[in-house]
Amino acid sequence: MSQYTVIQRLLFSPLVALAIVSCGNPASAQVQDPLAYAQARIVKIFGAGGMKNLHAYSTGFLVSPEGHVATIWSHVLDSDEVTAVLSDGRKFTANVVGAEPRMDVAVIKLTGDVKDLPFFELNDAKSASVGARILGLSNMFKVATGDEPVSVLHGVIAAKTKLTTRRGAFQTPYEGDVYIVDAITNNPGAGGGVLMSLDGKLLGMIGKELRNAASNTWVNYALPMTDLRDVIDQIIAGVYVAEKKPDEELAPERYNSLDFGVVMVPDVLFRTPAFVDRILPGSLAAKSGLVSGDLVLFVNGELVQSCRNLQSELGKLEGQDDLKLVVRRGKNLIEFEMRVPNKAN
Amino acid sequence: MRSIVLTIASLIALIPSVATALDPVVIEAQQRRIAVVKKVAPSVVCIFGKGGQGGGSGVLISPDGYALTNFHVTRGAGDFMKCGLNDGVLYDAVIVGIDPTGDVAVIRLLGREDFPVAPLGDSDKLKVGDWAYAMGNPFLLATDFQATVTYGIVSGLHRYQYPAGTILEYTDCIQIDTSINPGNSGGPLFNDNGELVGINGRGSFEKRGRVNSGAGYAISINQIKYFMDHLKSGRVVDHATLGATVTTGEDGSVIVDGILSMSEAFRRGVRQDDELVSFAGRPMRSVNQFKNVLGIYPKGWKVPLVYRREGETVTVYPRLRGLHRKSELTPKKKPAPKPKQPGPDGKKPEGKKPTPKLPIPVPGGPKPTPPPAKYKHMFVKKDGFANYYFNKVELDRVMKSVTALGDFSSVAGTWQLKGTVNTGDPFEFTLAQAAMGLTIGDRAFIQQVEDIQLEKEPPGTSGLLVAARQLKLMLTGGFKVASEIYYLGSEPLDGTGEVVDVVITVEGATQCRWYFSKDKPALVGFDTQVLEDSDDCEVRFQEFKEFEGRKLPSLFLVRSAGRDFLTFRLENVVLNPTPKATE
Numbered sequence: 013m014s015q016y017t018v019i020q021r022l023l024f025s026p027l028v029a030l031a032i033v034s035c036g037n038p039a040s041a042q043v044q045d046p047l048a049y050a051q052a053r054i055v056k057i058f059g060a061g062g063m064k065n066l067h068a069y070s071t072g073f074l075v076s077p078e079g080h081v082a083t084i085w086s087h088v089l090d091s092d093e094v095t096a097v098l099s100d101g102r103k104f105t106a107n108v109v110g111a112e113p114r115m116d117v118a119v120i121k122l123t124g125d126v127k128d129l130p131f132f133e134l135n136d137a138k139s140a141s142v143g144a145r146i147l148g149l150s151n152m153f154k155v156a157t158g159d160e161p162v163s164v165l166h167g168v169i170a171a172k173t174k175l176t177t178r179r180g181a182f183q184t185p186y187e188g189d190v191y192i193v194d195a196i197t198n199n200p201g202a203g204g205g206v207l208m209s210l211d212g213k214l215l216g217m218i219g220k221e222l223r224n225a226a227s228n229t230w231v232n233y234a235l236p237m238t239d240l241r242d243v244i245d246q247i248i249a250g251v252y253v254a255e256k257k258p259d260e261e262l263a264p265e266r267y268n269s270l271d272f273g274v275v276m277v278p279d280v281l282f283r284t285p286a287f288v289d290r291i292l293p294g295s296l297a298a299k300s301g302l303v304s305g306d307l308v309l310f311v312n313g314e315l316v317q318s319c320r321n322l323q324s325e326l327g328k329l330e331g332q333d334d335l336k337l338v339v340r341r342g343k344n345l346i347e348f349e350m351r352v353p354n355k356a357n
Numbered sequence: 358m359r360s361i362v363l364t365i366a367s368l369i370a371l372i373p374s375v376a377t378a379l380d381p382v383v384i385e386a387q388q389r390r391i392a393v394v395k396k397v398a399p400s401v402v403c404i405f406g407k408g409g410q411g412g413g414s415g416v417l418i419s420p421d422g423y424a425l426t427n428f429h430v431t432r433g434a435g436d437f438m439k440c441g442l443n444d445g446v447l448y449d450a451v452i453v454g455i456d457p458t459g460d461v462a463v464i465r466l467l468g469r470e471d472f473p474v475a476p477l478g479d480s481d482k483l484k485v486g487d488w489a490y491a492m493g494n495p496f497l498l499a500t501d502f503q504a505t506v507t508y509g510i511v512s513g514l515h516r517y518q519y520p521a522g523t524i525l526e527y528t529d530c531i532q533i534d535t536s537i538n539p540g541n542s543g544g545p546l547f548n549d550n551g552e553l554v555g556i557n558g559r560g561s562f563e564k565r566g567r568v569n570s571g572a573g574y575a576i577s578i579n580q581i582k583y584f585m586d587h588l589k590s591g592r593v594v595d596h597a598t599l600g601a602t603v604t605t606g607e608d609g610s611v612i613v614d615g616i617l618s619m620s621e622a623f624r625r626g627v628r629q630d631d632e633l634v635s636f637a638g639r640p641m642r643s644v645n646q647f648k649n650v651l652g653i654y655p656k657g658w659k660v661p662l663v664y665r666r667e668g669e670t671v672t673v674y675p676r677l678r679g680l681h682r683k684s685e686l687t688p689k690k691k692p693a694p695k696p697k698q699p700g701p702d703g704k705k706p707e708g709k710k711p712t713p714k715l716p717i718p719v720p721g722g723p724k725p726t727p728p729p730a731k732y733k734h735m736f737v738k739k740d741g742f743a744n745y746y747f748n749k750v751e752l753d754r755v756m757k758s759v760t761a762l763g764d765f766s767s768v769a770g771t772w773q774l775k776g777t778v779n780t781g782d783p784f785e786f787t788l789a790q791a792a793m794g795l796t797i798g799d800r801a802f803i804q805q806v807e808d809i810q811l812e813k814e815p816p817g818t819s820g821l822l823v824a825a826r827q828l829k830l831m832l833t834g835g836f837k838v839a840s841e842i843y844y845l846g847s848e849p850l851d852g853t854g855e856v857v858d859v860v861i862t863v864e865g866a867t868q869c870r871w872y873f874s875k876d877k878p879a880l881v882g883f884d885t886q887v888l889e890d891s892d893d894c895e896v897r898f899q900e901f902k903e904f905e906g907r908k909l910p911s912l913f914l915v916r917s918a919g920r921d922f923l924t925f926r927l928e929n930v931v932l933n934p935t936p937k938a939t940e
Binding site for chain 2: 047101102147152153155156157158159160161162163164165166195196197199
């Protein structure tokens with residue numbers, strides 16, 4: 013509709029866009045009623061969880077007429093099968109087809125003879141710029157059950173940026189750009205919901221609940237659909253192979269803890285604390301005095317929050333560098349220094 | 358947080374430089390918003406609790422000062438409150454009625470008869486995506502009584518929110534992404550036309566703390582409309598239950614999975630495993646929908662219910678039962694545990710009663726505000742009432758149409774009422790002190806007052822003779838104290854008819870509901886329930902006629918359990934004088 017495109021051009025202020033809804037329902041040529049269009053394609057997912065702060069529900073959206081549902085990769089899918097409830101109240105069991113944890117995305121498929129379901133055409137997904145009006149649809153707080161429509165929030169894209177993962181502020185493996193929105197979209201169960209433009213175009217998938225550990229604030233973000241759709245398509249086609257992330261290939265891995273004779277505890281968590289499991293006898297570390305149970309806190313002055321962190325810091329070392337470690341042993345902080353050995357190549 | 362206040366400020370800053378770039382549609386929308394806020398702001402109430410502790414929001418709905426808020430706001434604020442309006446004046450206010458289940462309270466601001474009011478909207482017409490303005494006193498910022506405005510959209514409709522550890526339950530409520538924070542409670546939710554569509558009262562708060570999380574909930578104004586007269590009655594109002602529980606079947610149908618045999622729904626034929634097709638006119642597709650419908654009606658309303666059994670569909674109009682026992686709604690305050698008083702050696706003193714201690718005010722804590730002397734008379738404490746004063750006001754208003762029929766107090770002796778029924782047979786009622794009799798044609802029925810527990814004469818009426826006695830008591834002023842007669846509120850007559858004022862009278866186990874037309878004050882009928890959980894004897898007045906200077910119903914229909922009994926035409930009346938009291 014014309015008013016709407018006018019408004020899209022005038023990106024200077026959110027108040028401009030206030031006018032949109034009050035001036036009638038936004039609708040494009042394809043999508044007469046964007047909300048009804050989107051609601052029909054959104055799926056309520058119920059799965060694992062239910063303990064303490066772990067909600068046992070999330071949101072997804074249909075991406076094929078045969079019942080493929082894209083959703084957030086989370087603990088909710090940690091179960092043999094999950095329950096998916098369509099907008100008309102029909103209840104299906106669903107299995108995980110595949111997932112790319114690094115992009116926080118998973119695809120589940122409704123079981124049984126499923127066909128002709130309404131779905132989002134991923135190729136129609138578009139990107140949006142800062143200031144664009146958005147609607148967020150999700151089953152946050154499990155407010156909707158059965159055939160009840162999920163919650164709708166409105167806002168604008170406040171930024172398109174990376175989540176600062178470097179200092180461990182946000183616990184997310186996702187390193188691409190995300191949409192930051194000014195609506196409180198990321199609530200319990202909202203992950204896997206849909207961020208769309210007012211004319212019903214898919215923009216992104218609402219992310220997890222993310223708290224900034226440093227500022228104790230919560231961020232509302234969505235993963236751009238234009239970045240997700242290839243992965244989703246490949247998972248559906250069964251051809252998806254988790255790629256090594258490009259920046260990981262670029263990250264130097266010249267040294268690791270074993271080069272110093274340090275065996276770290278198994279890296280099982282997203283952020284496994286950097287505890288020393290054991291020290292190889294006769295190694296550099298053994299000579300320096302490191303012992304099993306030490307917790308590595310700093311590598312050459314950089315705070316180390318996890319085993320993964322530690323390994324990437326070690327990877328940056330060059331032969332003959334000075335390696336300075338600060339570890340916590342009991343209540344004491346102890347500093348160790350050693351010379352990085354030359355590596356036979 | 359997006360607040361209109363901020364938006365307006367930035368608008369003022371922007372207009373000079375970008376005015377040429379703005380689409381007229383945008384300007385128009387802004388002007389409209391400003392106009393809406395300006396229009397409704399005077400009706401928004403900032404409530405301050407006693408001693409300046411706590412508080413909340415409210416909204417005026419009538420020029421004589423009636424205002425809506427949340428029960429959980431008034432509970433903490435006391436029977437008299439201080440309420441600020443945006444004229445900068447702090448008004449006294451008194452509690453009127455409370456609905457602890459629905460979290461609604463009516464208060465009355467005092468001192469004016471021309472308060473600005475918010476027009477009531479129709480919350481059933483809301484759509485997801487509609488603009489929604491919340492106004493009120495979040496974080497108790499409005500120390501100058503200028504309410505804060507936040508805006509957002511309707512995120513969901515007909516939401517059901519489970520009771521949160523108490524009896525408080527939000528049914529069929531409006532979900533908004535408008536910022537709702539502590540202090541917004543009880544404040545108005547306006548639509549884009551500045552019409553009151555809800556009362557904000559709750560939010561989904563989890564790990565982010567008790568601040569807006571993008572999911573606020575407002576009680577729909579349509580639910581409150583159903584309860585409005587009940588709330589104005591000064592009572593502690595109860596919600597309803599059908600006396601049945603339902604479950605969702607395999608195919609998404611809603612099935613009765615349990616039903617109380619004492620419920621009217623059961624007496625009208627609803628049984629376990631019946632499919633609930635619709636309830637109060639809404640198709641039933643989930644348990645939540647059932648709970649939503651139940652939640653918006655007061656106890657005692659009749660609501661159409663359609664059920665299906667073996668392919669056959671039946672419509673019935675059961676009267677809804679109360680959801681709570683009286684004690685659940687007005688919990689007595691638990692006495693404070695007596696402090697252990699160890700003796701000098703640390704052992705309990707034996708054989709000595711602990712000395713009661715005077716309550717010592719906590720330093721810095723709220724001090725109870727004494728009621729303003731001017732309005733002290735406007736609060737009357739009584740069991741089952743939030744403020745009995747307002748019940749008396751409403752009762753006196755409604756009962757004028759009874760006193761208008763004439764003074765029957767001197768003729769409380771035996772009554773003889775003769776006439777013909779619609780089959781052509783003659784009838785004669787004889788209403789004496791200890792017994793009532795009725796002849797219709799050659800059939801005769803007698804009802805002893807002391808046998809009311811045993812039989813209800815004539816058969817098929819569920820107690821017409823008892824009902825006739827109740828009418829006589831009503832007209833002769835036999836009900837005197839609040840436990841015997843009180844104003845209930847209003848309801849649609851017989852579930853679908855005109856909205857009528859309802860007065861309740863009680864004599865022993867017998868309860869009557871008296872219906873008064875709201876348009877032209879007149880008694881239009883009454884239902885008599887001889888015993889609890891039994892069918893009503895329903896009498897509907899069609900005409901009144903004057904007999905010896907006193908008006909009596911001269912044409913009335915009697916029916917029970919959904920079936921008409923007879924229509925009576927009164928022709929001849931003898932009312933004997935009140936007998937002298939014999940020692």
